[in-house]
Amino acid sequence: DVKVTQSSRYLVKRTGEKVFLECVQDMDHENMFWYRQDPGLGLRLIYFSYDVKMKEKGDIPEGYSVSREKKERFSLILESASTNQTSMYLCASSFAEARNQPQHFGDGTRLSIL
């Protein structure tokens, strides 16, 4: 079974801090994604990566950056955390030619910015 592991289930940080959310997958997937999920808004794509060191902006990249130094690891960085970034963050992965393959999700990190 594919396993996507997010480093923290719950995280509390303060405004202005630099925050790192880590995601690791064990299935040699090329594609990795970061979403945030908010009540009433569903899932929105922040960034995705289709290869090591490659990244593409999603729908809401402002205030975030990402890093993909190794194939299995995809990090989401909040450069200077703000209260409006309090949310559930979900990481996902899939194979490169994944048009007819699912995405596999981690259990999410519920991040609170105080």
Next chain:
Amino acid sequence: SQQGEEDPQALSIQEGENATMNCSYKTSINNLQWYRQNSGRGLVHLILIRSNEREKHSGRLRVTLDTSKKSSSLLITASRAADTASYFCATRSNSGYALNFGKGTSLLVTP
């Protein structure tokens, strides 16, 4: 950008009944997928239907796709309390890597 819209937003049924959720989308798709999310957890893939397919089954799940109406439905037959979750449709276009998710239907199945 979000493309799928699920309907209804919330659904409450009793065990043994069938649950039907609908999804509408706006642009051409390569495939449409349904995911389930239990409270506080990540999403789990349920079923994928390609744009050239009209119906697909997986266990108690039945998915239909009508590309002319840009809509899909997910039917869960003989529902169980364990089916209580949020259900999302997601579309993949013919270009691009990412999925576009709807806002979900919250299903409550009571014993």
